[in-house]
Amino acid sequence: MKIFKYALLAIPFLYFSCDDDDDTPDPVNEEEVITTMNVTLVAHDGSGTVFMSSVDNDGEGPNLPEVSVSGPISSMTSYSGMVEFLNELEDPAEDITEEVIEEADEHQVFFTASSGLPLEFAYVDVDSNGNPLGTQFVVAPTSEGATGSGTITITLVHEPEKPNDGLSTAGGETDIEVTFTVTVE
Amino acid sequence: MNIHLIKNNADFITKSALFFCSILFFNYSIIFSQDCSYRMTFEVIDLHDSSPLEGARISIQNIDEIGFTDKKGVYKFENLCTDTYFISISHDECQTVKLEIDLKKNINKKVRLEHHFNELDQIMVVSENRNSSRTLFENKISKEVLDSYNSRTLGDVLNIIPGVSSLESGNYLSKPVINGLHSSRVILINNDVRVEDQNWGAEHAPSIDINSADNISVIKGASSLQYAGDAVGGVIVTKTSRPKLVDSIYGNIFSKVQSNGRGGSISTNLTKSKSDGWYSKYQATLKKMGDFETPDYIMTNTGFSERNFSIKTGLNRIDYGFDLFYSLFSNEIGILRSSHAHTAGDIINAISNQIPNLIENFSYDINHPKQKNLHSLIKLSAFKNFDFGKLKFGYDFQINDRKEYDIRRGDDRDKPASDLNLQTHSISIDLISKLSDNSNLKTGILGRYQKNFPDPDTGIRRIIPDYKKYDFSIYSVFDYTINNDIFFESGLRYDYSHINAYKYYRTSFWESRNYDELFPEIVVEDLGTQILTNPKFNFNNISANIGIKFNVSSNNILYFNYSLSSRNPNPSELFSEGLHHSAGRIEIGDLRFGAETGNNFALTYDINNDDYSFTANTFVNYINNYIYIVPTDLMPTIRGVFPVWEYLQDDAKLFGFDLKYDRQYFTNFFLGHQISIIKGYERDNDKPLINMPPVNLKNQISYSIPEFNNLNLSLESEYVFRQNEYPNNNFEVYIPTEDTYVTLDTSTPPGAYHLLNFASSVGFNSENGGNYKINLRIENLLNNLYKNYLNRLRYFTHEMGRNIMLSVSYSY
Numbered sequence: 001m002k003i004f005k006y007a008l009l010a011i012p013f014l015y016f017s018c019d020d021d022d023d024t025p026d027p028v029n030e031e032e033v034i035t036t037m038n039v040t041l042v043a044h045d046g047s048g049t050v051f052m053s054s055v056d057n058d059g060e061g062p063n064l065p066e067v068s069v070s071g072p073i074s075s076m077t078s079y080s081g082m083v084e085f086l087n088e089l090e091d092p093a094e095d096i097t098e099e100v101i102e103e104a105d106e107h108q109v110f111f112t113a114s115s116g117l118p119l120e121f122a123y124v125d126v127d128s129n130g131n132p133l134g135t136q137f138v139v140a141p142t143s144e145g146a147t148g149s150g151t152i153t154i155t156l157v158h159e160p161e162k163p164n165d166g167l168s169t170a171g172g173e174t175d176i177e178v179t180f181t182v183t184v185e
Numbered sequence: 186m187n188i189h190l191i192k193n194n195a196d197f198i199t200k201s202a203l204f205f206c207s208i209l210f211f212n213y214s215i216i217f218s219q220d221c222s223y224r225m226t227f228e229v230i231d232l233h234d235s236s237p238l239e240g241a242r243i244s245i246q247n248i249d250e251i252g253f254t255d256k257k258g259v260y261k262f263e264n265l266c267t268d269t270y271f272i273s274i275s276h277d278e279c280q281t282v283k284l285e286i287d288l289k290k291n292i293n294k295k296v297r298l299e300h301h302f303n304e305l306d307q308i309m310v311v312s313e314n315r316n317s318s319r320t321l322f323e324n325k326i327s328k329e330v331l332d333s334y335n336s337r338t339l340g341d342v343l344n345i346i347p348g349v350s351s352l353e354s355g356n357y358l359s360k361p362v363i364n365g366l367h368s369s370r371v372i373l374i375n376n377d378v379r380v381e382d383q384n385w386g387a388e389h390a391p392s393i394d395i396n397s398a399d400n401i402s403v404i405k406g407a408s409s410l411q412y413a414g415d416a417v418g419g420v421i422v423t424k425t426s427r428p429k430l431v432d433s434i435y436g437n438i439f440s441k442v443q444s445n446g447r448g449g450s451i452s453t454n455l456t457k458s459k460s461d462g463w464y465s466k467y468q469a470t471l472k473k474m475g476d477f478e479t480p481d482y483i484m485t486n487t488g489f490s491e492r493n494f495s496i497k498t499g500l501n502r503i504d505y506g507f508d509l510f511y512s513l514f515s516n517e518i519g520i521l522r523s524s525h526a527h528t529a530g531d532i533i534n535a536i537s538n539q540i541p542n543l544i545e546n547f548s549y550d551i552n553h554p555k556q557k558n559l560h561s562l563i564k565l566s567a568f569k570n571f572d573f574g575k576l577k578f579g580y581d582f583q584i585n586d587r588k589e590y591d592i593r594r595g596d597d598r599d600k601p602a603s604d605l606n607l608q609t610h611s612i613s614i615d616l617i618s619k620l621s622d623n624s625n626l627k628t629g630i631l632g633r634y635q636k637n638f639p640d641p642d643t644g645i646r647r648i649i650p651d652y653k654k655y656d657f658s659i660y661s662v663f664d665y666t667i668n669n670d671i672f673f674e675s676g677l678r679y680d681y682s683h684i685n686a687y688k689y690y691r692t693s694f695w696e697s698r699n700y701d702e703l704f705p706e707i708v709v710e711d712l713g714t715q716i717l718t719n720p721k722f723n724f725n726n727i728s729a730n731i732g733i734k735f736n737v738s739s740n741n742i743l744y745f746n747y748s749l750s751s752r753n754p755n756p757s758e759l760f761s762e763g764l765h766h767s768a769g770r771i772e773i774g775d776l777r778f779g780a781e782t783g784n785n786f787a788l789t790y791d792i793n794n795d796d797y798s799f800t801a802n803t804f805v806n807y808i809n810n811y812i813y814i815v816p817t818d819l820m821p822t823i824r825g826v827f828p829v830w831e832y833l834q835d836d837a838k839l840f841g842f843d844l845k846y847d848r849q850y851f852t853n854f855f856l857g858h859q860i861s862i863i864k865g866y867e868r869d870n871d872k873p874l875i876n877m878p879p880v881n882l883k884n885q886i887s888y889s890i891p892e893f894n895n896l897n898l899s900l901e902s903e904y905v906f907r908q909n910e911y912p913n914n915n916f917e918v919y920i921p922t923e924d925t926y927v928t929l930d931t932s933t934p935p936g937a938y939h940l941l942n943f944a945s946s947v948g949f950n951s952e953n954g955g956n957y958k959i960n961l962r963i964e965n966l967l968n969n970l971y972k973n974y975l976n977r978l979r980y981f982t983h984e985m986g987r988n989i990m991l992s993v994s995y996s997y
Contacts, residue, residue: 025651025687027715031644032597034823056823057714058693060764060771065823089714099595106594114924150924155825159592161543171542173592174528177825179919 029089033059034096034176036086039154041079041139050079052152054178057088065178072183073119075147078140080124083109083154085176097135100156101125107175109134110155110167117150118142118184131162141184149183221266225286226293229258229274238503241276241296339373339393339401343421346403347843347859348802350878353976356446356477356985357489357518358390358556362975363403364804365839365863365877366418369755370783374412374422376510378564381609381635382585392514392560392585394493396439396452396470398423410660410676411615411629414728415752417783417808425497428456428464437996445988446488447547448474462501469494475549476519480968480986485545486519486552507567514560519551524981525592525769528825529918529929532769535981536930553593557601559586574618577629583609591645603648604640609633623666631658637756646763649756652686670736677729682753684722686760689715694762704776720759724780726751744789754778758812758832764824768977771820773831781834783808796849803842807868811837815875816914816931826918828929836868839877855899857885864910872912879908879934879974894947901942908934908974935972935979940965955997964988 035057041050050073056065073079085096100107104127111121111134121139123132160172229241237258244251245262247270252260265288272284274296286292340351340359351359352367360367373380373391375398380391395401404420412420429435436455443449450472458464472491477484495512523541535542564581584606591602615629633656639647662676687709695701695716710717730748737743754774761774787804811834818829841863848856860882865874887899911934917926943963950956968987972979 024709024717024719025689026641027689027712027717028641028644028646030646032594037823054823058691060820060822060824060827061691061693061762062697062820063693064821103594116924158594168534169542171523173525174531174825176823177528177530178823 030059031087031090031094032096033087033089034085034156035059035088036084036093037154037176037178038084038086039180040082040084041073042081043074043077043079045074045077047074047077050182052180052182054180055088067178067180069180069182072185073139075118075141075145075184078138081121081137081139083135083137083156085156101133101135104133105129105131105162106159108132108157108160108162108164108170108172109137110153110157110170111137111139112153112155112167114150114152116148117152117182118146118148119152127162129162147183147185149181151179151181153177153179221264223265223267223288224291225262225265225270225288226291227254227260227262227274228293228295229254229260229276230295230297238276241274244273246271246273339391339395339421339423342395342401343403347800347845348841348861348863349403350861350881350975352876353973353978354390355518355521355524355976355978356484356487357474357516360390361403361421362878363419363421364806364841365865365874366806370416370418370752372409372413372416372420374420376423376425376512376562376564377566377579378562378581378583379413379611380560381583381607382558382560382587389587392516392558393423394470394491394495394514395423396450397425397454397468397493397495397512399426400424410662410678410728410730411627414658414660414678414680414726414750417750417752417781417785417806425466425468428458428466428501430460430462430501431458432460433458435997437994439992439994441990441992443474443988443990445985446474446477448472448488448549450491462506463499464501465496465498467494467496473549476547477985478547479983480970481983482540482544483547484521484982485541485543485548486522486550486555488549488551489516489518490551491516503570505567505569507565510562510564510566512560512562514558516556516558517551518556518558520554520556521978521982522552522554524978525554528769529819529828529916530825530920532828532931532980533918533920533927533929539983541982553590555590557588557590560584574616577613577615577617579611579613579615581609581611585609597644601640601643602645604643605649606638606640607635608638609635625664627662629660632656633658646689648761648763648765650686650688650760652684652756654685655683657681672734674732675730678727680724680726680728680751682722682724682726684720684724684753686720686722686756688718688720688760690718690762692716698775700776720776722753722759724753726753726780726782740793742791742793744787744791746785746787748783748785750783750785752781752783754780754812761832764822764827768830769827770816771827771829772814773829775832775834778812778832778834779810781808781810781812798845798847800845801842802844804840806839808837808839810834811874813837813875815912816916819916819918819929828916828931837865837874838868839863839865839874853889855885855887855889857883857887859883873910875912875914876975877908877910879937880906882906894949896945896947898945899943901944903940903942905938905940905973907937931980934974938969938971938973940969940971941967951995953997955995958994958996960990960992960994962990962992964990 036055037053039052051070054065054067085100087094087096113119118141119139120142121137123134124136124138125133127133155167155177156175157170157172158175160170164170227243229238237256239254239256239258241254241258242251243254243260250262252262254260268288270286270288272286274282338357338359340361343349343361344351348364350362352362353359361371363371373393375393380393382389382392402422404422409416409420434457436453439452441449450470452470454468456464456466470491470493475488477487493514497508497510499508500506521541523543560583562581562583566579568575568577587605588601589603593600593602611631611633613629613631615627617627620626635654637649637652639649639651658678658680660676660678662674664674666672692714707718707720708716709719728750730746732746735743757774758778759774759776761772763771765772783806785804785806787802789800789802792799812832814830814832816828817831820827820829843859843861845859850856862880863878865877866872867874882904883901885899885901887897889897911932914932916929918929920927943966946958946960948956948958965985965987970983973984976984
């Protein structure tokens with residue numbers, strides 16, 4: 001069959017690019033990833049500092065974030081709080097908090113205490129429009145001496161509607177969300 | 186434009202029924218002679234350019250005499266007696282023409298055959314001549330209906346065919362679903378070229394401008410072996426029409442405006458043809474739409490723009506010809522702002538809110554998130570007739586470039602989140618040969634080289650890895666006409682595929698999947714948190730089909746088809762391992778997947794009378810190693826809790842039927858009805874498959890007044906039932922703001938809905954010989970608020986509300 005002659009003709013075309021160049025692709029080191037959230041609470045009465053952190057070095061990989069809380073929160077004092085976001089995949093670690101502050105009008109940190117936890121949060125820092133940002137905040141017991149245990153969830157939202165009535169109606173998208181289990185005593 | 190449905194077929198029509206041959210009589214010269222000394226002279230010429238047709242076969246059936254025309258297209262029969270002769274005139278690529286001649290004198294007959302060229306298109310055969318369509322079943326939809334779809338997507342248009350639905354990601358991104366199967370299971374052939382970007386995932390719409398196509402065929406049942414062996418769902422073929430063989434300039438201009446999206450489109454095409462076979466064809470389309478609207482609210486950031494053009498030029502002669510084709514397709518598509526990067530909690534909020542959480546005023550702006558696509562194609566094809574058959578050659582080079590933009594921060598704000606570049610070279614040779622009067626053989630080979638390059642400058646880990654792919658295919662299709670009532674077709678195809686990929690895995694993922702023990706040999710480099718691997722795959726696939734067409738009576742035809750198809754896992758099914766931002770879910774593929782094989786049985790019964798037609802089509806598709814993606818888990822990450830969607834491989838069965846009944850009442854009324862039912866299950870546990878199209882019932886009533894500028898009025902009703910069979914993949918998710926566990930319900934389908942559409946059209950002839958056509962179409966006439974199970978964004982938004990479309994076209 002003549003067709004096979006023509007078939008043979010085509011074979012050189014098929015393999016014209018078979019000689020694999022050995023260039024391996026470059027790795028992508030994700031620049032915007034937030035691997036770490038550090039929360040520092042400094043007691044106003046000088047009783048000490050509570051440190052909470054969550055570290056997830058494989059991002060959406062199967063390893064779970066490592067969440068830690070250094071100790072209980074005192075029901076007898078308010079605290080000055082500070083949230084820090086880091087990308088520890090880079091060396092040295094990149095401080096994403098700076099970007100969040102630069103683009104404060106597009107970001108907001110939300111603080112949510114579970115119902116059994118007697119804590120209240122107040123924003124300290126604001127964006128250029130006077131709306132809350134939340135990298136700095138104050139946390140205080142709902143009433144002096146009120147104790148309990150539960151969770152604090154801290155959520156960084158990108159492009160929320162500002163101003164807003166809270167996390168559930170703010171829209172936007174979640175950049176980072178960590179739930180810490182704490183006790184107030 | 187026409188759409189043709191070709192079901193249960195073996196679609197290889199090698200016979201050129203395409204050729205619409207006509208015959209005209211000239212010059213009766215009358216000379217009286219004696220008995221048995223009469224002469225009949227035939228001159229066979231081309232209708233268009235009057236060139237003589239050499240080699241036309243002329244036979245006188247009742248005396249068994251056969252002759253072939255000479256270079257001047259002439260043949261003489263001598264010494265004929267006074268009698269009635271039955272003459273048959275045929276030419277390669279023309280239908281046989283029969284004449285009855287009462288011979289009482291010498292006759293000179295000039296026979297003009299309208300000789301079109303069988304380019305490279307076999308599907309055109311089907312579209313032009315119904316009766317010749319062998320083991321194929323086809324279903325035509327009028328041009329009038331299609332004109333009103335002109336600025337819609339391919340997926341929308343194909344929706345009107347029974348058994349075809351569309352899988353949507355918003356209003357613009359829609360992919361055809363044939364009998365429940367989509368994406369890499371449905372192969373798209375545009376201008377004889379396989380559209381290569383369908384392996385990137387379900388939210389990537391085909392880069393085809395329907396304005397550039399003159400007809401679209403849907404070949405169900407994966408039996409089109411000349412195009413592909415891996416079309417488990419089917420093949421969609423779009424074609425442009427062949428230029429006329431006359432000195433002429435013709436074309437049309439089409440413009441359209443619509444209320445929903447507050448935009449429109451303009452499209453034009455122009456063909457310049459010459460009687461010597463040279464031609465050129467130009468086509469361009471512009472579309473622009475703003476935000477679409479549901480009855481209650483604006484879907485913010487859903488506008489799009491599209492710009493396409495194509496040029497085709499070439500030569501078409503009797504024995505040879507070639508085409509050179511270039512097309513560029515580009516679009517920019519806004520993605521509903523509220524649909525992006527959702528944690529499980531966000532999805533729960535969206536489902537409970539029912540409406541998007543961000544609704545802004547109408548705008549034409551396309552902001553992030555969005556997609557930008559560019560598809561360019563260069564194609565060269567040629568054919569030549571030899572004594573052993575017609576030989577065809579094709580080469581094409583296509584580039585698919587896709588950029589996906591996400592909501593990002595800082596310096597990366599305007600960088601795409603995903604930047605894919607896919608380049609494909611294909612080369613093919615086909616031979617169509619006639620083995621005998623009632624059998625044909627079509628054979629071909631194909632080689633393909635493909636390279637995918639995901640740009641690492643995005644700063645986001647690649648969704649699809651770098652890979653090179655080499656394909657080699659060989660096929661053969663044989664058809665045999667057993668007698669007037671039975672026609673048989675059979676085909677066989679072999680595909681070899683080699684994939685050589687470079688992929689970075691997260692070390693944690695690599696180890697959690699046990700790949701470190703299963704595939705230690707493919708590790709190239711360990712970078713600590715990431716591992717560079719070099720997976721290589723070889724696939725050898727066989728596909729085959731058998732089709733039989735049986736004429737029960739002249740109007741009753743039975744079709745049966747069995748096809749075996751094999752599809753390799755695509756890159757997203759093999760390599761996915763991370764957050765798919767646009768879908769708000771973590772997707773996980775599996776390196777261990779093997780090829781998927783489908784066994785499809787289809788039976789169609791077709792009755793076609795003057796005043797009614799009825800078609801019943803039923804199919805059973807047993808798919809081994811069916812690959813599908815389902816939610817399997819929840820993954821807490823520092824970004825929040827995400828649903829994990831994992832690709833799984835199981836044996837599946839799909840079955841269903843389509844019924845269609847059309848009836849003409851009086852001369853003006855038309856009633857059409859169709860229903861499609863599809864069921865899909867996993868074979869070992871009878872669990873329903875995800876995303877199966879729900880039962881769909883369509884009815885149409887039309888009234889036409891030909892005397893009044895061809896006025897046509899029609900009302901269409903579409904009732905889509907609720908999908909009651911679905912897998913339950915729901916999870917309990919902790920909602921910190923409310924301190925409760927809530928069900929993440931991604932499974933429950935939305936309710937049934939009913940839509941009414943109105944369509945009307947009129948046509949006018951202008952004084953200079955052109956004609957105008959005006960179409961008014963209103964979709965979702967009652968402005969119903971509804972959600973569609975097959976829309977991936979259904980958690981976040983409803984579907985489009987009422988849409989009034991007005992189009993004017995002018996043809997010259």
